[in-house]
Each structure stands twice: as C-alpha cells, then as structure tokens.
Amino acid sequence: MRTELETIIINPPSNGAFFKTAPTSPDVDVYNRPISEVFQQRLDAITSQKWESDQENAFFVADLGEVLRQHFRWKSLLPRIEPFYDPMVVQLLASLGCGFDCASKQEIQQVLDVGVEASRIIYANPCKQASFIRYAAQQNVSRMTFDNAEELLKIKKYYPEAELVLRILTDDSMSLCQLGLKFGAPLHTVQHLLQTAKDLDLNVVGVSFHVGSGCLDENAFGDAVLLARNVFDQAKCMGYDFKLLDVGGGFPGADVKDGITFEKVAAVLGPIVDRLFPTDVRVIAEPGRYYVASAFTLTTNIIGRRTSNAVTESSEPATNPEYMYYVNDGMYGSFNCIIFDHQVVHPKVLLKDELFMFGQDVPEAQYESSVWGPTCDSIDCLNKSTRLPKLEPGDWLYYENMGAYTICAASQFNGFRKSEVLYTNTFC
Known part of the structure; x- marks a missing residue:
C-alpha cells in the first residue's frame, strides 16, 4: 500500500533549480518533510499493517535537499570546476x-x-x-x-x-x-x-x-x-x-x-x-561521495537477538550480559561499504518498545553488543563491538551517512532483497 506523497518536478532555469509540488507521478515520489517524519510515517504504517508480507524490510530515506545543499556548496567553493557525477x-x-x-x-x-x-x-x-x-x-x-x-x-x-x-x-x-x-x-x-x-x-x-x-x-x-x-x-x-x-x-x-x-x-x-x-x-x-554520503540514512529491523554470555561458568546468570543483534540488511547488501570502502558505521536506535527515538539519546543502560547482517556467512558483521541498550526483535536501528558505495553495489546473496529508498526534500 502506497502512502500519499508529493512529487518533486525538476525544471530548472539557467541559473539553478526550480521546484514545485504536483500530484504523484510514476517517475519519482518525494516527501517534502524532515527525515524524522518520513521514518516515523513509514514505521507507523508498518505498525498498522503488522502482518503484511515483508513489511519490516530495511529501507533508506534519501534527502535530495542535502544533495542540493552540497551542489551549492561546491559551486560556491569551486566555481570553475564542473562536477561530473557518478x-x-x-x-x-x-x-x-x-x-x-x-x-x-x-x-x-x-x-x-x-x-x-x-x-x-x-x-x-x-x-x-x-x-x-x-x-x-x-x-x-x-x-x-x-x-x-x-x-x-x-x-x-x-x-x-x-x-x-x-x-x-x-x-x-x-x-x-x-x-x-x-x-x-x-x-x-x-x-x-x-x-x-x-x-x-x-x-x-x-x-x-x-x-x-x-x-x-x-x-x-x-x-x-x-x-x-x-x-x-x-x-x-x-x-x-x-x-x-x-x-x-x-x-x-x-x-x-x-x-x-x-x-x-x-x-x-x-x-x-x-x-x-x-x-x-x-x-x-567526479565528486560521487561528496554529493550523496550524507544524504542517505538506512534503517534496519532487528530480526533476532542472542545473549552471548547468558550464564557464567558456574551456571549463574551473567551480571553484565553481552548481546548479538541480527538485522535484515548486511555486508552483502547496503553495508558492502564496510569491505569495499573501509567505512565504519555507527548504529543508533530508531524505534524501541514502539517509541520513536530518532535523534534522541536512549536514557537506559548500555551493553556491549555486536550487530550482524541476515545472511548465513560469518563475515556478515556490521559492528563487532558497540554499546546499545537492550533491544528486542522488532525494534529498529538506523545508520546515517550511508549514501556512498552502499546500495549501488548491493547484491542479493542468500536471496535477500535490496533495500527500498524513500525520497524527501528538505531544501528550503
């Protein structure tokens, strides 16, 4: 089911770009809202369609406004050099x-x-x-x-x-x-x-x-x-x-x-x-990374959790548990940037216990954690060591600055799909 969107119509005059909104078209659907609102609306829709097939798939939000800001920044600081884009x-x-x-x-x-x-x-x-x-x-x-x-x-x-x-x-x-x-x-x-x-x-x-x-x-x-x-x-x-x-x-x-x-x-x-x-x-x-690195934010659903030290050698419960989280995008998908581009990615909590947490610190105890992709390959590790609150399957994480060398090189290894991209425009 598609949410009602507005479409960005790009028809620039000679000195720049002109934007207006129009009814949805098959070309490109673009929200005109902050990134946080796009995430929240999609997650609200998922909650209301809880048992719909594949409704919890990972997805990107791409901010075309950030691309625009980067373009004008380029033209301001390097006006003579023409950007040829990947x-x-x-x-x-x-x-x-x-x-x-x-x-x-x-x-x-x-x-x-x-x-x-x-x-x-x-x-x-x-x-x-x-x-x-x-x-x-x-x-x-x-x-x-x-x-x-x-x-x-x-x-x-x-x-x-x-x-x-x-x-x-x-x-x-x-x-x-x-x-x-x-x-x-x-x-x-x-x-x-x-x-x-x-x-x-x-x-x-x-x-x-x-x-x-x-x-x-x-x-x-x-x-x-x-x-x-x-x-x-x-x-x-x-x-x-x-x-x-x-x-x-x-x-x-x-x-x-x-x-x-x-x-x-x-x-x-x-x-x-x-x-x-x-x-x-x-x-x-050829400024590929420059334009899009900060424009794409990826969110992944936690599909499983494993307590890696649930009990001590004396069979007593661990006082300082460590958790392994499994999410539904990984090294063979959008996180291929970790291998091919040497990126270090940082998970943040987007949705916990049905509470929307975008841009917020979670005021709870943090535990030693690792984050793993969905495939059956042990190389599919996104974060070997990070600090996260205790999360449950069904909660969501998000990763910022995921626009460079991510989805463009993603595969469908083990049958996992490429993540969908939602577009918004925050340029004012």
Missing part, C-alpha cells in the same frame, strides 16, 4: 546542469534515458569492453579515458573519432581506496602513449587523474594538478593543444567535520588550478 541521484543532478562520469554501457544508458546530452558524459573507465565502445560511438559519447597503448588500439578500431583523455598515475598513498593499483599511466610512459595516439591519428584532448577514494590529504590534489600541468606542457611540445582537465574524485562529503574537509580541499585545489591553467581549459571533477 550516476545515482541522476535526475536531480541532471536538472542542475551536472555532467556524468560513467563506467559502463548501462550507466551511459541510464543517464541518456533522463535526457542528458551526450556532450555532458565522460566515459571514465580506462579499460572498456569493445561492445561498450561501439555503443558509446552510436550514442555520440565521444569523451573517454585511456592509460595504455592497448586501449588506444581498441579505440582506434571501434571509435576512431573519440576525444581521448589520458589518465595519469598520481600519489594516492593517503587514500582509503588506492585506485592507482589498477589505473593510471606512470609519467615515464606519457610520451610513448601520446606518440602512439598521434601515430594512430587519435584525438587526445586532455588529462585526468584520481587521488583515490576517501583521500585523507588535501595536498594530494595540489600535487596531482602539478603533475597534470607537466603533462600538458609535454603534450604541447608534441603538437597537442589540450583543453580539458579532469581532477577526479576523492572529495569528502558533508559528514566529514574533522581532518580533511571539503573546505580544505577547495582551498588547495581551486587556487592551484586557477594559477596553472588558463580559463580556456575546461576543468571537471
């Missing part, structure tokens, strides 16, 4: 004029299907399937990356008119996910690659780099820009006239308040780009 909150960002960094045929198709022009897409996968290159050619998605000579030969065969961007290797040792292990041309190979492209009569138009996902050092961006400037100069000596710089990703989201923040990155990246590159060079970025 396509998750596609329709909203398309309306804001963002470009899209796509890794496959399916992602290109997803973006084209919402009306994005091919000129706003970069096929930023340095190793591409031949049939995907042919598809890009058919759709006039001409801009794509490479980092080796074999890829140039492939592109020459399937899309010789492409506009190529050389992805160089930079220092990503200060990042949680070091993408340089897989992609990026070492600087000593640059001349050979550019000469190979010239011999094949291919059109190289610029340089890209990626300092790694979850970068922990803002100066890594500045160092990478210096390397890119050197490649621009080297290419110019070979007769090229590059007009595109892609500064990649690794930007922290709004959830990062200490250490490396977006403000610190912008203070390094913006000035060095302006100093080293004239205004006729187009500068783009």
Whole structure:
C-alpha cells in the first residue's frame, strides 16, 4: 500500500533549480518533510499493517535537499570546476546542469534515458569492453579515458573519432581506496602513449587523474594538478593543444567535520588550478561521495537477538550480559561499504518498545553488543563491538551517512532483497 506523497518536478532555469509540488507521478515520489517524519510515517504504517508480507524490510530515506545543499556548496567553493557525477541521484543532478562520469554501457544508458546530452558524459573507465565502445560511438559519447597503448588500439578500431583523455598515475598513498593499483599511466610512459595516439591519428584532448577514494590529504590534489600541468606542457611540445582537465574524485562529503574537509580541499585545489591553467581549459571533477554520503540514512529491523554470555561458568546468570543483534540488511547488501570502502558505521536506535527515538539519546543502560547482517556467512558483521541498550526483535536501528558505495553495489546473496529508498526534500 502506497502512502500519499508529493512529487518533486525538476525544471530548472539557467541559473539553478526550480521546484514545485504536483500530484504523484510514476517517475519519482518525494516527501517534502524532515527525515524524522518520513521514518516515523513509514514505521507507523508498518505498525498498522503488522502482518503484511515483508513489511519490516530495511529501507533508506534519501534527502535530495542535502544533495542540493552540497551542489551549492561546491559551486560556491569551486566555481570553475564542473562536477561530473557518478550516476545515482541522476535526475536531480541532471536538472542542475551536472555532467556524468560513467563506467559502463548501462550507466551511459541510464543517464541518456533522463535526457542528458551526450556532450555532458565522460566515459571514465580506462579499460572498456569493445561492445561498450561501439555503443558509446552510436550514442555520440565521444569523451573517454585511456592509460595504455592497448586501449588506444581498441579505440582506434571501434571509435576512431573519440576525444581521448589520458589518465595519469598520481600519489594516492593517503587514500582509503588506492585506485592507482589498477589505473593510471606512470609519467615515464606519457610520451610513448601520446606518440602512439598521434601515430594512430587519435584525438587526445586532455588529462585526468584520481587521488583515490576517501583521500585523507588535501595536498594530494595540489600535487596531482602539478603533475597534470607537466603533462600538458609535454603534450604541447608534441603538437597537442589540450583543453580539458579532469581532477577526479576523492572529495569528502558533508559528514566529514574533522581532518580533511571539503573546505580544505577547495582551498588547495581551486587556487592551484586557477594559477596553472588558463580559463580556456575546461576543468571537471567526479565528486560521487561528496554529493550523496550524507544524504542517505538506512534503517534496519532487528530480526533476532542472542545473549552471548547468558550464564557464567558456574551456571549463574551473567551480571553484565553481552548481546548479538541480527538485522535484515548486511555486508552483502547496503553495508558492502564496510569491505569495499573501509567505512565504519555507527548504529543508533530508531524505534524501541514502539517509541520513536530518532535523534534522541536512549536514557537506559548500555551493553556491549555486536550487530550482524541476515545472511548465513560469518563475515556478515556490521559492528563487532558497540554499546546499545537492550533491544528486542522488532525494534529498529538506523545508520546515517550511508549514501556512498552502499546500495549501488548491493547484491542479493542468500536471496535477500535490496533495500527500498524513500525520497524527501528538505531544501528550503
């Protein structure tokens, strides 16, 4: 049963986005309420439909208003650098004029299907399937990356008119996910690659780099820009006239308040780009995590509890019990970020004894606890050690900052479904 919703209609003027409410449409249903109210309304509906099939499934609440706030924050601090987004909150960002960094045929198709022009897409996968290159050619998605000579030969065969961007290797040792292990041309190979492209009569138009996902050092961006400037100069000596710089990703989201923040990155990246590159060079970025990390909140239902030290060796009841909680989303689903993105997630109590607790501290004793996903695999542990009040099956936990590398990489291992997403817009 669907709750009555309002739909957000995105129809932006040239200087931004315009929003109005309209009757529900099949495109996207969006609440215009605080996140807490969306959670409470859904949980109230579950209580009233208590025996309906699968009614207690885990679900996300995604705040499009947070995406908007992040967009305007980006435009304020890095106005010259165009965000090219990894396509998750596609329709909203398309309306804001963002470009899209796509890794496959399916992602290109997803973006084209919402009306994005091919000129706003970069096929930023340095190793591409031949049939995907042919598809890009058919759709006039001409801009794509490479980092080796074999890829140039492939592109020459399937899309010789492409506009190529050389992805160089930079220092990503200060990042949680070091993408340089897989992609990026070492600087000593640059001349050979550019000469190979010239011999094949291919059109190289610029340089890209990626300092790694979850970068922990803002100066890594500045160092990478210096390397890119050197490649621009080297290419110019070979007769090229590059007009595109892609500064990649690794930007922290709004959830990062200490250490490396977006403000610190912008203070390094913006000035060095302006100093080293004239205004006729187009500068783009791939800020996937930045836009959505803080926009998604996931709630999971406690489906079971086990007291791991119910009795002592003397068969007396334990005076300080420890609990294992089992919830209905896990490492093979939305929490794959723990493995793939090195995230540390923190459970909070959403509903306890039918009392709604969003944003509140639970004034009860806290016990040593662990939280486990629903599959039969022992790797499916979300929290090995955390402090929680004593909870019962049927209570709910929630996890904030779950927008980056979560549901997009979820599987359905052991037959468990991917979590549903409810949308709201808190932008004012």
